[in-house]
Amino acid sequence: MSEARSSDALSTVEEHLGRVLAHLEPLADYPQPLMDALGLSAAEDVVSPIALPSFDNSAMDGYAVRQEDVAGASDDTPVHLPVVGEIGAGQGGLMALSPGTAAKIMTGAPLPAGADAVVPYEWTDRGVAQVRIVAAPSVGQHVRRAGEDVAAGDLLVEHGTVLGPRHLGLLASVGRTTVRSRPRPRVVILSTGSELREPGQPLGRDTIYDGNSWLLAASARAAGAIAYRVGIVPDEPRAFLDALSDQLVRADLVVTSGGVSQGDFDVVKEALRPLGTVWFGGVAMQPGKPQGFGTVGEDRVPIFTLPGNPVSSYISFETFVLPAIRKLMGRTPLARPSTRARLTHAISSPPGRRQFVRASYEVDSGGPFVSPVGGHGSHLIGDLANANALVVVPEDVTSVPAGEQVRVLLLDEEF
Ligand SMILES: Nc1nc2c(c(=O)[nH]1)N[C@H]1C(S)=C(S)[C@@H](COP(=O)(O)OP(=O)(O)OC[C@H]3O[C@@H](n4cnc5c(N)ncnc54)[C@H](O)[C@@H]3O)O[C@H]1N2
Ligand code: MOO
Numbered sequence: 001m002s003e004a005r006s007s008d009a010l011s012t013v014e015e016h017l018g019r020v021l022a023h024l025e026p027l028a029d030y031p032q033p034l035m036d037a038l039g040l041s042a043a044e045d046v047v048s049p050i051a052l053p054s055f056d057n058s059a060m061d062g063y064a065v066r067q068e069d070v071a072g073a074s075d076d077t078p079v080h081l082p083v084v085g086e087i088g089a090g091q092g093g094l095m096a097l098s099p100g101t102a103a104k105i106m107t108g109a110p111l112p113a114g115a116d117a118v119v120p121y122e123w124t125d126r127g128v129a130q131v132r133i134v135a136a137p138s139v140g141q142h143v144r145r146a147g148e149d150v151a152a153g154d155l156l157v158e159h160g161t162v163l164g165p166r167h168l169g170l171l172a173s174v175g176r177t178t179v180r181s182r183p184r185p186r187v188v189i190l191s192t193g194s195e196l197r198e199p200g201q202p203l204g205r206d207t208i209y210d211g212n213s214w215l216l217a218a219s220a221r222a223a224g225a226i227a228y229r230v231g232i233v234p235d236e237p238r239a240f241l242d243a244l245s246d247q248l249v250r251a252d253l254v255v256t257s258g259g260v261s262q263g264d265f266d267v268v269k270e271a272l273r274p275l276g277t278v279w280f281g282g283v284a285m286q287p288g289k290p291q292g293f294g295t296v297g298e299d300r301v302p303i304f305t306l307p308g309n310p311v312s313s314y315i316s317f318e319t320f321v322l323p324a325i326r327k328l329m330g331r332t333p334l335a336r337p338s339t340r341a342r343l344t345h346a347i348s349s350p351p352g353r354r355q356f357v358r359a360s361y362e363v364d365s366g367g368p369f370v371s372p373v374g375g376h377g378s379h380l381i382g383d384l385a386n387a388n389a390l391v392v393v394p395e396d397v398t399s400v401p402a403g404e405q406v407r408v409l410l411l412d413e414e415f
Pocket of ligand 1: 191266310
């Protein structure tokens, strides 16, 4: 962004999101230790270097046999075989089984050459020198064949897969120690406002606790980022710029809240405008109209300047910052997918603005339904905490009657 601009005309949500996404590229991938890759997007096709199982082995504790030696075994016609050895898991070497003999074998131990079945202990007298066998396995029974699960060269994890516990377990099982993936973006969060105090500190009559930096840091972490919550910066442009430049070294993204509307102490606007690299303007949405986005510092770190009202801040995060974090991480889809539900109570909405209505989403025998929670005020954080969804009312709609099917964003759903 080469110069600061602002305009009275509102951008649409899509225009602003486009403005944001155009400035972001996925972070460079590198091989990460398996545990660090949990929840990240794989940046390689992982092909198995080995087969699984990698050798024929026993599925039961019992005796390795040649099936033809025990084919007739029953309670009435038991078969007796000399026991020529014992093979535990992790032991085995290259032992071969001669015709007419059995070897004790434990679950997971390699099947000796010549053996083609395993008789479980339960079908025997568990003999040590000689074993009495009263039932016959079929050929191959209780044997786990090399390669029956995974063949060497199989594609294990496709590029773009979000790595979960089962993927990581599989990668470790084929001997991988790392997997190429995109790192978690480091998101620095700053709250501005001389009225703010840290939770735990005493409050005066004119001060409030800084809820936003926690709300935003938790949202960033929930989105998969590493969140650095810097906390409170007073309404002084110098202090804000100092705090910001201290943080840039560890930031892939900066998110501020407050100080971007029309007030006399709008510190973020005042401090960043002269840089000429941050756009400030209005977006046709409610809450969340005053927005800013651009880059700061030599490395052009992207910065979001979100409005200070807590609900505005949160909904701005959901609408713009969440897709940005997902783009940096190489995750798709970028935006939270929507679903549809029946609206239980009528709602009104300002013309020309996309409204995000806090709501509670449930499903009963009549299908999904959604009920507005609390009022419209952007300060109503108590109501926000009781919501699990946002009803999206389009810009050209000013009222929606009860019973209508509406578009809903489910806030706690993985995607
Ligand atoms: N004359 C106008 N006034 C306002 C307009 C407008 O268009 N014309 N827009 C309103 C809207 S909409 C919003 S949203 C807010 C955005 O204001 P700022 O981004 O400048 O935020 P502040 O003024 O700093 O704070 C607004 C409000 O939020 C509280 N706040 C701020 N930070 C925190 C925090 N970290 N934790 C909890 N609460 C916070 C702050 O105390 C204020 O009450 O502007 C409207 N005004
Ligand atoms: O847009 Mo403000 O964000 O309505 O409260």
